[in-house]
Amino acid sequence: MLKLDLSERSEAFRASLRDWLAKNPPPPAPVETSLEEFQRVGRAWQAQLASGRWIGTHWPEAFGGRGLTLVEEAIVQEELVRVAAPQVLGLFGLTMVGPVLISHGSDEQRKRFLPRILTGDELWCQGFSEPGAGSDLAAVRARAVPVEGGYRLSGQKIWTSFAHIADWCFVLCRTADSPKKHEGLSYLLVDMKSQGITTRPLRQASGDREFNEVFFDDVFVASDNLVGQPGDGWKIAISTLMFERVVLTFSRQLQSEVALNGLLREHGGTVAGSDAIELAQAVTSACATRALAYSHLLSYAKGKAPGPEGSMDKLLWSESFQRLCKLAVSLRGVSAALGEEHGEAAHDVHRYLYSRGRTIAAGTSEIQRSIIAERVLGLPRLRHEKA
Numbered sequence: 220m221l222k223l224d225l226s227e228r229s230e231a232f233r234a235s236l237r238d239w240l241a242k243n244p245p246p247p248a249p250v251e252t253s254l255e256e257f258q259r260v261g262r263a264w265q266a267q268l269a270s271g272r273w274i275g276t277h278w279p280e281a282f283g284g285r286g287l288t289l290v291e292e293a294i295v296q297e298e299l300v301r302v303a304a305p306q307v308l309g310l311f312g313l314t315m316v317g318p319v320l321i322s323h324g325s326d327e328q329r330k331r332f333l334p335r336i337l338t339g340d341e342l343w344c345q346g347f348s349e350p351g352a353g354s355d356l357a358a359v360r361a362r363a364v365p366v367e368g369g370y371r372l373s374g375q376k377i378w379t380s381f382a383h384i385a386d387w388c389f390v391l392c393r394t395a396d397s398p399k400k401h402e403g404l405s406y407l408l409v410d411m412k413s414q415g416i417t418t419r420p421l422r423q424a425s426g427d428r429e430f431n432e433v434f435f436d437d438v439f440v441a442s443d444n445l446v447g448q449p450g451d452g453w454k455i456a457i458s459t460l461m462f463e464r465v466v467l468t469f470s471r472q473l474q475s476e477v478a479l480n481g482l483l484r485e486h487g488g489t490v491a492g493s494d495a496i497e498l499a500q501a502v503t504s505a506c507a508t509r510a511l512a513y514s515h516l517l518s519y520a521k522g523k524a525p526g527p528e529g530s531m532d533k534l535l536w537s538e539s540f541q542r543l544c545k546l547a548v549s550l551r552g553v554s555a556a557l558g559e560e561h562g563e564a565a566h567d568v569h570r571y572l573y574s575r576g577r578t579i580a581a582g583t584s585e586i587q588r589s590i591i592a593e594r595v596l597g598l599p600r601l602r603h604e605k606a
């Protein structure tokens with residue numbers, strides 16, 4: 220693993236976490252298991268971490284965190300990977316809606332939601348994408364009509380990960396018509412137990428049933444559950460995505476380092492030819508991705524808000540993760556290709572299929588490249604002339 224020199228305070232924090240982990244070891248991470256088992260383990264592990272205050276360490280103390288920086292949060296992720304801990308279940312709450320409520324929510328919303336996000340007692344899902352609004356997110360058509368005391372929400376969301384087990388959904392929807400599609404959008408917190416919500420699971424190539432279609436049919440949402448002001452939805456949605464591309468990506472890229480270490484242990488001394496070159500490329504790409512992510516986290520620790528540079532982290536990580544998963548299947552040979560029922564080969568095939576979605580979720584590679592070109596490098600926007 221790449222090792223960076225961090226401040227004494229950060230290294231002392233790492234030592235105290237190591238100490239805690241030695242006394243409170245994680246359960247084994249589920250491999251090739253049912254979604255139910257994944258949920259059970261992830262929920263229990265999040266509660267255990269929260270009991271030691273190792274969740275949301277970069278959140279302000281007033282909201283249950285420790286008031287540390289994203290660098291310490293990255294150290295938590297590194298240490299959890301080192302001990303091969305299972306993934307916590309409440310990632311959407313921890314990495315997206317939690318930070319959004321801290322920066323844009325009302326005091327009542329923070330008080331109501333943040334403690335249960337930290338413990339994982341309430342799970343969240345992200346209701347952004349629709350059949351006609353993915354890359355072009357501002358085209359959302361789900362509509363919330365103002366009524367006495369709140370809104371009536373109707374419309375369809377799609378690819379909503381974990382909607383079938385979530386308690387709450389943060390929804391981007393239209394509350395007013397406007398000639399500019401980025402305007403008139405609002406950000407609502409919707410109780411998934413409300414009357415009028417139907418959730419239908421969708422099966423992925425990997426066989427998982429992690430995401431869903433969600434239908435809202437005249438669902439009442441109290442005005443207390445509007446984040447910010449009506450019409451603030453686009454600004455808040457973008458800040459949600461910035462957090463998603465930075466913090467969530469950091470923990471995912473560490474997961475790919477675990478996969479890489481496994482490959483090096485198993486094949487490092489024996490590969491030759493093009494496989495050896497690909498393995499070497501996987502190592503350099505993991506180091507570069509991590510160094511870049513750290514340089515961004517260090518700038519956030521100095522007070523900069525996450526911005527479009529998170530697209531670089533997401534693009535580099537998701538594409539190198541795909542190459543790594545493909546290499547793992549190729550090195551495993553026929554047994555992996557056949558996807559044997561049990562064991563490491565089946566795990567490699569499952570991870571390879573899962574990795575295909577990573578260059579789509581949280582914005583496709585094409586969209587990340589455009590963001591980098593226009594908003595990081597300042598290149599002119601391409602416009603297609605009509606013939």
Ligand SMILES: Cc1cc2nc3c(=O)[nH]c(=O)nc-3n(C[C@H](O)[C@H](O)[C@H](O)COP(=O)(O)OP(=O)(O)OC[C@H]3O[C@@H](n4cnc5c(N)ncnc54)[C@H](O)[C@@H]3O)c2cc1C
Nearest residue numbers: 345346347348353354378379380576579580581582583585
């Ligand atoms: C595993 C997974 C989990 C997901 N979880 C969630 C979730 O929990 N909540 C949620 O709201 N969404 C979720 N999504 C949806 C995801 O955000 C969208 O799939 C993604 O934004 C792409 O939108 P789309 O599928 O509508 O594709 P489209 O936007 O229709 O894109 C189709 C193709 O056209 C390309 N394209 C589109 N526009 C442009 C452009 N301007 N320039 C260049 N190329 C372009 C795209 O790159 C892509 O290759 C998830 C997706 C996946 C794969």
